[in-house]
Amino acid sequence: MINILLFAHLGEAIGExxxxxxxxxxxxxxxxxxxxxxxxxxxxxxxxxxxxEYAEDQLELKAGDVVALIPPVSGG
Structure with missing residues (x-):
């Protein structure tokens, strides 16, 4: 099992x-x-x-990994 962290609008979109x-x-x-x-x-x-640590699409995930999905942000 892996845990996926959803930042900004991604978490809001699914409600978690x-x-x-x-x-x-x-x-x-x-x-x-x-x-x-x-x-x-x-x-x-x-x-x-x-x-x-930032990861490429080819990286194979394993049990216990924590994956963060980070959308682009803008601001000033």
Whole structure:
């Protein structure tokens, strides 16, 4: 099982700041695709961090990982 943290509008869109995922093994890229399908969240421009380090789509996730989905932000 992995824990997925949903920042900003992503958490608001599904009504939860985090979700758990039990479908393993899975890569970051596959996880993004499945979340897009399940929750109807477009994640093309979202940055992903695994265990507090930015991760590429090819990284395979393992049980106990914490995945953060971080949308682009703007401000001044």
């Amino acid at each position: 700041p985090s979700v758990t995922w039990t479908e393993l093994p899975i890569t970051v890229g596959d996880l993004k695709q499945k979340i897009t399908q399940r929750y109807n969240l477009p994640l093309q421009s979202v940055m992903v961090a695994v265990n507090e």
